[in-house]
Amino acid sequence: MQKGLKLTDILVTIIIALIFSVIYKLWGPLYGIVSTFGIQLEQLIYGMWFIAATVAYLIIRKPGVALLAEVAAANGEFIFGGEWGVATLVFGLGQGLAAELVFMAFRYKRYDVMTVSLAAVASGIASIFIDYYYSYIGDLALWNLFLMIGFRLTGSILIAGLFAYFIVQALEKTQVTNLVRPASSDDYKALD
Amino acid sequence: MQMDFSYRETWLHKINPSLKLLVVVILFIHILSINNINFIITYTVGALVLYMCCTGHSSKNLFLISIPFLFIFLTSSTSMIFFGKGDVTWFKWGLIDITEESFFRGLHLGFRGILFAILGIVFSLTTRPVLLFYSLMQQVKLKPKFAYSFMAAVRLIPIIVEEMQTLRYALKVRGVEGQKGILGFYNKLTAYSIPLLSQSIRRAHRIAVAMEAKRFSDSTYRTYYYKIGFSKFDVLFVLYFILVIVVSYFTSIYLPYFSIQDVRYFN
Numbered sequence: 021m022q023k024g025l026k027l028t029d030i031l032v033t034i035i036i037a038l039i040f041s042v043i044y045k046l047w048g049p050l051y052g053i054v055s056t057f058g059i060q061l062e063q064l065i066y067g068m069w070f071i072a073a074t075v076a077y078l079i080i081r082k083p084g085v086a087l088l089a090e091v092a093a094a095n096g097e098f099i100f101g102g103e104w105g106v107a108t109l110v111f112g113l114g115q116g117l118a119a120e121l122v123f124m125a126f127r128y129k130r131y132d133v134m135t136v137s138l139a140a141v142a143s144g145i146a147s148i149f150i151d152y153y154y155s156y157i158g159d160l161a162l163w164n165l166f167l168m169i170g171f172r173l174t175g176s177i178l179i180a181g182l183f184a185y186f187i188v189q190a191l192e193k194t195q196v197t198n199l200v201r202p203a204s205s206d207d208y209k210a211l212d
Numbered sequence: 213m214q215m216d217f218s219y220r221e222t223w224l225h226k227i228n229p230s231l232k233l234l235v236v237v238i239l240f241i242h243i244l245s246i247n248n249i250n251f252i253i254t255y256t257v258g259a260l261v262l263y264m265c266c267t268g269h270s271s272k273n274l275f276l277i278s279i280p281f282l283f284i285f286l287t288s289s290t291s292m293i294f295f296g297k298g299d300v301t302w303f304k305w306g307l308i309d310i311t312e313e314s315f316f317r318g319l320h321l322g323f324r325g326i327l328f329a330i331l332g333i334v335f336s337l338t339t340r341p342v343l344l345f346y347s348l349m350q351q352v353k354l355k356p357k358f359a360y361s362f363m364a365a366v367r368l369i370p371i372i373v374e375e376m377q378t379l380r381y382a383l384k385v386r387g388v389e390g391q392k393g394i395l396g397f398y399n400k401l402t403a404y405s406i407p408l409l410s411q412s413i414r415r416a417h418r419i420a421v422a423m424e425a426k427r428f429s430d431s432t433y434r435t436y437y438y439k440i441g442f443s444k445f446d447v448l449f450v451l452y453f454i455l456v457i458v459v460s461y462f463t464s465i466y467l468p469y470f471s472i473q474d475v476r477y478f479n
Contacts, residue, residue, distance in 0.1 A: 026420075027357050027361070027420045027423060027424055027428065027430075028416075028417055028420035028421070028424075030357055030358060030361045030420075031361040031364060031365065031416045031417075031419060031420040031423075032413055032416045032417060032420070033361075034358075034361045034362055034365045034416075035365045035368060035412045035413070035415070035416040036409065036412070036413070037365075038365045038366065038368070038369060039372060039405075039408060039409065039412060042369065042372070042373075048280065048283075049280060049283065051287065052280070052283035052284070052286065052287050053283075055286070055287040055290065055291075056286065056290070059307075060291060062287070075409075079409075079413070088358075092362065092365075095362075096366075098332060098335075098336065099336050099339075099341055099344075099366075100336065101277065101332065101333050101336040101337070102332065103280045103281070103283065103284045103329050103332075104284070104325070104328060104329065104332070105328040105329045105330070105331050105332020105333065105335075106236050106237060106239070106240040106328050106331055106332050106335075107240065107328045107332075108332070109237065109240075110237075110240065153244055154244065154324075155288070155292070155321055156292065156296075156317060156321065156475070156476065156477075159292070159296055159297050159314075159317060159476065159477040160291065160292065160295055160296055160297070161295045161296065161297060161309065163307075164291065164295035168291075178394075183398060183401060186398070186402070187401065187402060187405055187406065187409070190402055190406050191406055191409055191410060194406065194410040196409075196410040196413045196414055197413075199413065199414065199417045200413065200417060
């Protein structure tokens with residue numbers, strides 16, 4: 021296998037990331053509306069901001085894709101004038117790195133719902149870690165803090181884990197994923 | 213609604229994009245280290261001046277763009293105001309417990325959110341993505357395959373938006389009704405994302421193949437259509453923020469708006 025990402029991989033990853041960055045941008049106002057309810061309900065939809073990494077990884081299945089996708093999506097949101105401004109870049113980097121580390125721990129060989137959900141949770145934990153400095157969440161009342169962490173991780177499993185997995189499964193039926201995935205051992209067996 | 217996005221070029225447009233990005237990231241890190249609400253309020257005003265006067269966009273557009281800022285203020289501050297730790301209680305109702313400390317901490321978070329938003333929006337209003345990537349290739353030595361991929365992808369966004377519009381009409385004409393709840397959300401997500409993603413991946417793949425067929429090379433020794441260097445405006449930009457920081461620092465010490473100096477909670 022050729023080392024590193026080829027131009028095709030990068031271009032496909034970035035276009036996926038940019039589609040999600042448009043969604044990320046639209047997600048901002050929705051997040052704002054939900055958060056007026058107060059009791060951390062908005063955290064349930066926070067997981068959408070981790071989805072670029074998992075979807076891109078599931079489609080292309082190569083090292084580095086998850087990180088590139090999340091960073092590119094954050095960059096896109098930043099360039100399109102996302103409400104969180106510069107903070108987006110830092111969060112994107114952290115979340116992408118966390119997801120990438122999980123995939124690396126499985127040596128880029130597992131593409132099941134478990135792995136993806138773990139990556140989503142890792143992204144969630146990374147975002148909470150950054151939020152510790154960014155939003156003083158350590159100074160929230162304890163029940164509120166637990167509610168927030170619980171909601172955020174649940175939301176990330178649901179959206180960036182399960183939804184991402186099902187989207188890519190549906191996408192596989194269109195055969196489009198065969199364009200960009202590296203040949204697997206099954207493909208070689210089919211030749212014999 | 214037809215929106216006019218034409219703008220004047222100002223000195224902010226002429227700053228080297230990589231330098232602008234670097235300064236904004238450094239400011240971000242600096243702002244995270246500020247725990248004094250008096251400091252951050254003056255800081256925000258300093259950034260606001262740039263937003264109002266120097267982006268070269270019409271005041272009507274600036275006003276429309278700034279509406280989400282108010283949301284940012286609310287989303288960043290409300291949880292902390294209502295549920296933050298503190299000792300001097302102002303108002304208590306059920307789980308809601310507004311204390312003096314949590315109120316000012318929430319306010320601080322609101323200003324912090326707005327400040328990041330202003331810095332980000334000033335950057336994006338005054339930076340053309342193409343020039344940003346050319347500058348990143350020339351000054352930061354970003355690999356051309358990343359930069360050109362990004363520029364190509366940005367060009368594809370309008371096509372994707374158009375496709376999304378078509379999809380919406382198509383679903384409407386066929387009488388697809390949105391269901392409620394989590395299943396409805398999932399159905400809606402797939403109805404849009406599958407066609408959009410599959411078409412975009414095909415298109416991106418075709419473009420990449422075409423680029424390689426035309427001998428797109430990843431060598432950093434290449435010629436550039438836009439040559440981006442540095443100018444006196446870069447110095448001006450850095451000096452402006454040094455000034456803002458110095459002024460905010462001294463006003464926070466000698467002319468504080470509130471008596472609170474540190475919004476964190478200490479036992």
